[in-house]
Amino acid sequence: MNRPHLTVEHITRQFQIDGEPLVALDDINLDIAEGEFVTIVGASGCGKSTLLRLFAGLDVATSGTIRHAGEAVNEPSLDRGIVFQEPRLFPWLTVEKNVSLGLLNSRLPKAQKSELVRDHLELVGLSRFANVYPYQLSGGMAQRAGIARGLVSRPNVLLLDEPFGALDAITKAHLQDELEEIWAKENITMVMVTHDVEEAVYLGDRVVVMSPRPGRIREIIPVRLARPRRRTSSEIASARDRVLKSLHATGENTQSQAKGSKPSDDGGRTERTVALAR
Numbered sequence: 001m002n003r004p005h006l007t008v009e010h011i012t013r014q015f016q017i018d019g020e021p022l023v024a025l026d027d028i029n030l031d032i033a034e035g036e037f038v039t040i041v042g043a044s045g046c047g048k049s050t051l052l053r054l055f056a057g058l059d060v061a062t063s064g065t066i067r068h069a070g071e072a073v074n075e076p077s078l079d080r081g082i083v084f085q086e087p088r089l090f091p092w093l094t095v096e097k098n099v100s101l102g103l104l105n106s107r108l109p110k111a112q113k114s115e116l117v118r119d120h121l122e123l124v125g126l127s128r129f130a131n132v133y134p135y136q137l138s139g140g141m142a143q144r145a146g147i148a149r150g151l152v153s154r155p156n157v158l159l160l161d162e163p164f165g166a167l168d169a170i171t172k173a174h175l176q177d178e179l180e181e182i183w184a185k186e187n188i189t190m191v192m193v194t195h196d197v198e199e200a201v202y203l204g205d206r207v208v209v210m211s212p213r214p215g216r217i218r219e220i221i222p223v224r225l226a227r228p229r230r231r232t233s234s235e236i237a238s239a240r241d242r243v244l245k246s247l248h249a250t251g252e253n254t255q256s257q258a259k260g261s262k263p264s265d266d267g268g269r270t271e272r273t274v275a276l277a278r
């Protein structure tokens with residue numbers, strides 16, 4: 001795997017709820033390599049979206065640092081696209097205009113922006129629907145428009161927060177494959193939060209398992225399977241079982257063992273953490 005590209009060092013995020021402090025993320029450490037596909041799973045409320053928002057620069061950590069290509073992340077950047085669980089399309093704008101919002105802060109000439117929008121509508125198979133309004137789209141098409149908006153600025157990182165959570169199984173499988181194709185073709189680093197363990201192991205090079213209250217990394221599980229993967233293969237099933245076991249494990253978090261780890265060099269550590277989680 002390539003050199004680390006996104007680095008998370010000792011990230012903590014504390015909120016105030018009802019005047020009481022709430023530690024949403026506690027000492028998170030993670031290195032993500034350029035071009036890697038990392039998936040993040042964990043119980044509701046364990047801080048997955050909070051972590052993704054920090055990656056995006058939409059929120060600021062209470063302590064710790066996130067770096068993207070060596071630069072501290074403090075604000076949103078065209079280099080990091082984000083796709084939310086709901087497509088978040090503006091109903092009064094056409095699909096094309098919604099996608100072009102991903103270029104709002106771009107200084108590119110107008111003609112180049114239009115070309116990028118056209119290219120990305122094509123990439124997600126929505127060329128024919130450029131001039132329609134969101135209410136005229138199916139759920140899967142709307143989510144594709146959200147993906148096109150996340151990709152249109154040609155970011156080198158795409159952050160996805162449960163992008164397929166609301167879709168039926170068939171549409172979901174289809175979009176997972178499309179996303180994997182885009183990832184392979186465009187060489188983008190993908191960080192995807194998901195509730196769906198099958199999805200996490202089907203798409204991820206590594207699966208980050210988080211534990212709740214406070215949100216910590218319990219374990220990082222590598223999925224060393226060639227692509228394209230077969231959903232029904234026994235290897236996928238055993239990777240899924242491993243993640244499920246970790247998710248349901250109680251007891252100590254093992255984040256301390258993930259500290260300073262290289263994305264390409266996690267084998268021994270992960271074996272140890274799996275043993276602890278069992």
Ligand SMILES: Nc1ncnc2c1ncn2[C@@H]1O[C@H](COP(=O)(O)OP(=O)(O)OP(=O)(O)O)[C@@H](O)[C@H]1O
Pocket residue numbers: 015016017022024042043044045046047048049050051
């Ligand atoms: N802006 C905020 N103000 C106060 N508390 C917040 C804020 N954002 C998140 N939290 C708290 O941080 C914790 C983690 O929330 P987060 O949305 O990151 O969880 P999650 O893992 O994404 O959950 P889900 O799987 O349900 O989406 C929760 O306890 C939540 O109440």
Ligand SMILES: [Mg+2]
Pocket residue numbers: 048049050161
């Ligand atoms: Mg969330």
